[in-house]
Amino acid sequence: MNVLVLNFQGAEPKTLFSDERLENLHRLMDMGCYGELSSSSEWNVLARQENHTLILMEFFQQADKLCVDITDPVTLREKLSVGDWDYLQFTAASFPADTWSADDYLRLENELGEILQDLDDDTIITILGKNCFVLVSANNPISGEHKGGSSADIAPTLAQLAGYPLPSVTEGNSWVAGMDLNSASGLTTDEQEILRDRLSGLGYI
Amino acid sequence: MKKVIAIGLDGFEPKIAEEMIAQGELPNLMKLQEQGGYSRLGTTYSAQTPVAWSTFSTGTNPGGHGIFDFLTRDPNTYLPIMALSRYEQKNAFVLPKVVNLRRGTPFWDLLSARDVQSTMLRVPCAYPPDQVKGRMLSGVGVPDLRGGFGTPTFYSSRTDIHADQSEKVVTVSVDKDRIATHVIGPRDPKTMSDHKFDINIQVVKAENKIIITSQGQPDKFEVKLGKWSKWLKVKFKVGMMQYVSGIVRFNLRQLEPDFELYASPVNFETAEPLFPISSPKEYAHELAMKVGRYYTAGMAEDHDGLNLNRFDEATYLDQCNIVMRERRRMMEFELDRFESGYFFCLFDTPDRLAHMFWRFREPDHPSNQHHGYNLEFANAIEEHYRECDTVVGEAMKYVDDETFFITLSDHGMNSFQRGLNLNTWLYENGFLALKAGSSSGDGGDFFENVDWDKTKAYAMGLGCIFLNIKGRESNGILNEDEAESVRDGIVSGLTGLMDTDRSAVAVRSVVRREQVYNGPYVSEAPDLLVNFSEGYRVSWDTPLGGVPQGLFVDNHKKWGGDHVIDPVLSSGVLFMNQKFRTESPSLLDLAPTILNSLGVPKGAEMEGRDLLS
Numbered sequence: 001m002n003v004l005v006l007n008f009q010g011a012e013p014k015t016l017f018s019d020e021r022l023e024n025l026h027r028l029m030d031m032g033c034y035g036e037l038s039s040s041s042e043w044n045v046l047a048r049q050e051n052h053t054l055i056l057m058e059f060f061q062q063a064d065k066l067c068v069d070i071t072d073p074v075t076l077r078e079k080l081s082v083g084d085w086d087y088l089q090f091t092a093a094s095f096p097a098d099t100w101s102a103d104d105y106l107r108l109e110n111e112l113g114e115i116l117q118d119l120d121d122d123t124i125i126t127i128l129g130k131n132c133f134v135l136v137s138a139n140n141p142i143s144g145e146h147k148g149g150s151s152a153d154i155a156p157t158l159a160q161l162a163g164y165p166l167p168s169v170t171e172g173n174s175w176v177a178g179m180d181l182n183s184a185s186g187l188t189t190d191e192q193e194i195l196r197d198r199l200s201g202l203g204y205i
Numbered sequence: 206m207k208k209v210i211a212i213g214l215d216g217f218e219p220k221i222a223e224e225m226i227a228q229g230e231l232p233n234l235m236k237l238q239e240q241g242g243y244s245r246l247g248t249t250y251s252a253q254t255p256v257a258w259s260t261f262s263t264g265t266n267p268g269g270h271g272i273f274d275f276l277t278r279d280p281n282t283y284l285p286i287m288a289l290s291r292y293e294q295k296n297a298f299v300l301p302k303v304v305n306l307r308r309g310t311p312f313w314d315l316l317s318a319r320d321v322q323s324t325m326l327r328v329p330c331a332y333p334p335d336q337v338k339g340r341m342l343s344g345v346g347v348p349d350l351r352g353g354f355g356t357p358t359f360y361s362s363r364t365d366i367h368a369d370q371s372e373k374v375v376t377v378s379v380d381k382d383r384i385a386t387h388v389i390g391p392r393d394p395k396t397m398s399d400h401k402f403d404i405n406i407q408v409v410k411a412e413n414k415i416i417i418t419s420q421g422q423p424d425k426f427e428v429k430l431g432k433w434s435k436w437l438k439v440k441f442k443v444g445m446m447q448y449v450s451g452i453v454r455f456n457l458r459q460l461e462p463d464f465e466l467y468a469s470p471v472n473f474e475t476a477e478p479l480f481p482i483s484s485p486k487e488y489a490h491e492l493a494m495k496v497g498r499y500y501t502a503g504m505a506e507d508h509d510g511l512n513l514n515r516f517d518e519a520t521y522l523d524q525c526n527i528v529m530r531e532r533r534r535m536m537e538f539e540l541d542r543f544e545s546g547y548f549f550c551l552f553d554t555p556d557r558l559a560h561m562f563w564r565f566r567e568p569d570h571p572s573n574q575h576h577g578y579n580l581e582f583a584n585a586i587e588e589h590y591r592e593c594d595t596v597v598g599e600a601m602k603y604v605d606d607e608t609f610f611i612t613l614s615d616h617g618m619n620s621f622q623r624g625l626n627l628n629t630w631l632y633e634n635g636f637l638a639l640k641a642g643s644s645s646g647d648g649g650d651f652f653e654n655v656d657w658d659k660t661k662a663y664a665m666g667l668g669c670i671f672l673n674i675k676g677r678e679s680n681g682i683l684n685e686d687e688a689e690s691v692r693d694g695i696v697s698g699l700t701g702l703m704d705t706d707r708s709a710v711a712v713r714s715v716v717r718r719e720q721v722y723n724g725p726y727v728s729e730a731p732d733l734l735v736n737f738s739e740g741y742r743v744s745w746d747t748p749l750g751g752v753p754q755g756l757f758v759d760n761h762k763k764w765g766g767d768h769v770i771d772p773v774l775s776s777g778v779l780f781m782n783q784k785f786r787t788e789s790p791s792l793l794d795l796a797p798t799i800l801n802s803l804g805v806p807k808g809a810e811m812e813g814r815d816l817l818s
Contacts, residue, residue, distance in 0.1 A: 020446060030444035116298040192651060197392060198287050200371040201355030201470060202275055203508045203764060204667055205748040
């Protein structure tokens with residue numbers, strides 16, 4: 001499973017979660033979980049004992065994973081279409097760090113629409129706004145609004161969903177600690193039922 | 206010519222039409238016959254709506270457009286699947302796209318390239334619609350909101366009513382003349398449960414009616430006993446902020462002793478269809494603003510409701526009339542503003558009506574033993590044909606000196622009294638194997654008990670036989686040479702197959718696909734096609750892969766007429782206002798004829814000829 005983190009730091013949760021124009025974002029919210037975060041520390045900080053801290057990307061680097069940290073949307077598009085990464089962190093530099101206009105939200109929506117085109121089903125997607133998040137992962141057992149999370153929880157949660165052992169001490173807590181993860185394929189579908197639906201009403205059969 | 210007006214009458218049967226014309230009963234068609242001419246029109250292998258109209262539009266045999274049946278099979282799973290369109294989803298995070306499986310080049314693409322406008326209403330196998338210069342409304346192939354051909358809902362206060370496979374049943378309780386229930390919407394792909402839209406029903410027994418209130422539009426309306434209601438626009442919440450809208454009609458069947466209410470399949474709503482149903486995209490809604498809400502599903506007629514006895518023949522006729530009226534409004538609205546180019550409007554009802562009323566032409570039809578015979582409907586098809594003639598007459602009012610006028614049907618209609626269990630024949634003759642310990646009659650649909658490691662051939666769809674070929678089917682066992690000898694064996698064994706109970710030949714012939722198809726998509730076609738005699742068809746258990754006991758069965762369903770027989774016996778009709786070459790015209794010839802009359806050369810792949818030259 002690869003991990004995609006999209007940073008839109010200035011995006012307010014109120015607008016992100018309620019602006020009807022943001023169809024792509026809301027589809028992701030329906031597929032996974034979302035919520036506001038208390039900002040106790042940096043979102044990407046993992047910690048080891050003796051206060052030696054490392055950031056989420058370094059955690060993946062230490063496991064010999066291909067990590068990319070970019071701010072330029074053109075490079076992002078390239079990376080996504082080639083797919084040569086295990087961990088990709090994109091900080092949207094072309095968006096304001098603070099105080100978004102209504103247009104900025106629409107740009108995010110369009111950008112997101114493009115980004116989603118090139119992903120694999122088992123990609124773990126995290127979208128970060130101003131003290132808020134949307135998290136989609138096929139194996140994520142949490143759905144809907146997740147309350148009471150802190151920024152520091154994101155890193156351990158992502159590490160665990162991606163299948164890594166957590167450092168013995170982390171600053172935050174993984175939300176899925178102790179939970180059974182969904183099987184990777186995620187959706188359970190009864191093929192024959194859907195088939196019957198599709199063929200129902202043909203008359204000839 | 207400046208204009209071509211083509212009126213399609215789906216399934217309009219030449220034998221009935223010819224007799225009625227001879228008796229002067231179809232004056233407008235008779236006039237056309239005198240002005241230009243009339244001929245039976247050769248149809249496709251097989252004689253089915255999607256196959257035939259796709260040949261009409263592309264001018265190629267099915268090998269050139271890839272539509273061979275309503276159904277095909279997935280060679281990986283052997284499961285029957287819809288053959289008209291497919292949903293493709295790049296990944297789990299993006300919306301699926303619908304892809305039309307009719308390929309080839311429809312003639313309106315060539316018209317568009319020459320800036321000739323087309324106005325087309327209810328085009329089969331155009332979902333999603335082709336991009337055209339002009340306007341197109343898609344027809345057969347557009348699903349209901351559940352993604353199928355149409356799933357109705359039956360509400361009853363009885364607890365012993367069970368849903369057939371093509372409907373939903375909702376058990377309701379009447380509490381102080383009030384019922385709280387819901388309209389069933391699309392299935393949630395994640396939870397597999399149905400999305401619901403709440404409605405409240407107030408029963409007014411004294412006035413033989415109910416009042417339905419909801420958050421829909423209108424928020425309150427009456428449904429009278431036995432009558433079709435207006436459209437109710439409903440909205441299903443399918444996500445946190447995602448809604449899907451649809452339209453539904455009700456028919457109140459009974460208030461006492463049990464409450465019974467029928468709801469049509471939920472059709473796409475034109476303002477916000479789940480997937481586009483017109484070109485340009487907004488056209489479907491513009492049309493609705495002018496002519497009122499209309500059925501958008503490809504199968505507009507509620508044949509299921511009648512077939513499952515949820516309502517009676519008279520109610521079905523009422524509903525067919527609603528469909529006809531709305532189609533006529535569309536046609537007239539568009540013809541009023543039609544100035545040049547190509548105009549097409551398809552009336553599906555002659556097909557859907559004749560399927561359900563054919564049995565009344567034949568008092569000895571096995572269906573009548575179960576459902577009763579009613580002389581009142583003996584001429585229902587003829588009466589409907591008279592209305593079709595009136596429709597043609599209305600369209601003819603728009604003909605001037607520069608108009609080429611065509612009326613045609615894609616295939617005919619025939620009796621369907623007996624069904625052949627094609628898989629059972631394959632089983633009994635050693636071509637299909639069942640798992641150890643099971644025999645025919647044990648399993649259900651979807652080839653439940655079939656032992657694929659030992660099966661050489663299997664049947665599905667409306668007369669298709671596929672071989673179990675190595676490298677093509679997931680458990681294929683036949684190499685090329687073996688496949689040929691299996692085909693030979695099936696052809697010789699099945700050709701001339703007798704229905705011994707009736708001392709009649711049921712199967713006239715079996716053809717290999719390369720005998721009747723050529724072109725880029727032949728490899729997708731069934732390996733063999735079975736050509737039935739009049740009165741026969743594949744049994745009800747065959748299309749979805751059932752292997753029941755016994756070879757021949759009486760058709761006990763109200764669906765007592767069909768046309769998927771030997772195409773030679775299932776021709777359509779062709780009337781034109783210009784003299785044309787009447788020696789064996791076929792659906793292949795229409796595209797070149799229409800193009801030529803509008804001054805556009807025919808496409809390179811088109812196989813037919815210009816009937817006017």
